Amino acid sequence: MKAMVLKSFGGPDSFELCDVPKPQPLAGQVLVRVHATSINPLDYQVRRGDYPDLVPLPAITGHDVSGVVEEVGPGVTSFSPGDEVWYTPQIFDGPGSYAEYHVAAESIIGKKPASLSHLEAASLTLVGGTVWEALTARAALRVGESILIHGGAGGVGHVAIQLAKAVGAKVFTTVRDANFEFVRRLGADVVIDYKSQDYVDVISRETDGRGVDVVFDTIGGDTLSRSPDALAQLGRVVSIVDIAHPQNLIQAWGKNASYHFVFTRQNRGKLDELSTLVERGQMRPHVGAVYSLADIPLAHARLESHHNGLQGKIAIAVGSRHVS
Numbered sequence: 423m424k425a426m427v428l429k430s431f432g433g434p435d436s437f438e439l440c441d442v443p444k445p446q447p448l449a450g451q452v453l454v455r456v457h458a459t460s461i462n463p464l465d466y467q468v469r470r471g472d473y474p475d476l477v478p479l480p481a482i483t484g485h486d487v488s489g490v491v492e493e494v495g496p497g498v499t500s501f502s503p504g505d506e507v508w509y510t511p512q513i514f515d516g517p518g519s520y521a522e523y524h525v526a527a528e529s530i531i532g533k534k535p536a537s538l539s540h541l542e543a544a545s546l547t548l549v550g551g552t553v554w555e556a557l558t559a560r561a562a563l564r565v566g567e568s569i570l571i572h573g574g575a576g577g578v579g580h581v582a583i584q585l586a587k588a589v590g591a592k593v594f595t596t597v598r599d600a601n602f603e604f605v606r607r608l609g610a611d612v613v614i615d616y617k618s619q620d621y622v623d624v625i626s627r628e629t630d631g632r633g634v635d636v637v638f639d640t641i642g643g644d645t646l647s648r649s650p651d652a653l654a655q656l657g658r659v660v661s662i663v664d665i666a667h668p669q670n671l672i673q674a675w676g677k678n679a680s681y682h683f684v685f686t687r688q689n690r691g692k693l694d695e696l697s698t699l700v701e702r703g704q705m706r707p708h709v710g711a712v713y714s715l716a717d718i719p720l721a722h723a724r725l726e727s728h729h730n731g732l733q734g735k736i737a738i739a740v741g742s743r744h745v746s
């Protein structure tokens with residue numbers, strides 16, 4: 423099978439498209455023909471060498487799969503050949519999804535929502551699972567509460583807006599002005615230009631000084647340390663970004679704040695709940711660009727360059743040529 427193999431840590435050209443043996447499913451495992459995967463910041467963080475001890479080289483990386491079951495190992499009861507499935511491979515534990523076939527444990531695989539294309543489904547598994555964990559499991563966001571979602575036009579943020587609206591919360595989000603209309607269409611109530619406005623001032627004005635119930639930090643650094651300034655008493659902060667520097671939490675103490683840190687975990691339950699929201703029309707991932715397996719280096723370079731004009735996700739069509 424074809425796979426995009428990471429040969430050394432470094433720039434996007436550290437990948438090589440190779441022929442490698444097709445994996446075989448063992449007991450409790452499923453072999454999936456990968457139709458689509460997607461690109462996450464974790465992918466370029468791994469590629470450039472942020473986690474050298476966790477990724478032995480050469481490696482097949484990639485953290486989203488949408489595809490079709492080709493074969494099942496002994497003891498598998500939930501899936502049969504021909505089923506359409508979606509999942510995030512175990513992170514830092516075995517080959518990833520930049521390949522024509524992938525093997526995974528039955529327990530982390532879900533049935534793909536029928537109304538999503540493979541490109542859309544592969545754009546939701548990792549970010550959707552992360553957002554589900556952050557907003558529902560950790561922050562326990564409730565109907566009528568308010569939430570500040572940083573980076574609302576990004577892969578994570580655009581899904582977080584939709585989940586928060588499905589819960590019934592009021593959504594404040596930070597984006598650049600070119601993305602105002604995009605996030606309003608997703609349901610954002612108050613849109614803040616992070617380039618020209620101070621979100622703490624806007625939230626204070628919009629909430630009569632009360633603050634929001636939940637801050638969802640997808641940026642880190644100053645955004646995490648300033649979170650208490652935007653938070654209501656007894657508010658919750660959820661961050662999905664590793665903390666590179668010590669943080670002064672004195673303001674959080676004054677707000678009786680709770681902090682949660684999320685590193686996405688895989689399970690079928692989350693996928694099934696996301697699937698329910700998708701089928702009800704309350705969530706749809708936005709595919710902002712599509713590349714082929716062979717063009718993964720271009721896709722990495724684009725996501726990593728930040729001011730890249732992207733909305734939502736970059737999807738990878740496995741087995742077809744570059745699309746846009």
Ligand SMILES: NC(=O)c1ccc[n+]([C@@H]2O[C@H](COP(=O)([O-])OP(=O)(O)OC[C@H]3O[C@@H](n4cnc5c(N)ncnc54)[C@H](OP(=O)(O)O)[C@@H]3O)[C@@H](O)[C@H]2O)c1
Binds near residue numbers: 549616661684
């Ligand atoms: N812990 C976990 O399990 C987990 C899971 C998924 C992602 N993550 C992390 O979460 C972060 C976001 O991931 P992603 O997939 O959403 O990345 P992404 O698709 O690149 O989106 C990032 C978004 O943030 C915006 N942004 C940049 N600086 C900003 C600022 N100062 N204020 C507000 N918005 C800003 C960008 O907009 P512009 O176009 O204006 O630059 C972009 O829309 C990454 O660091 C990733 O590693 C963690």
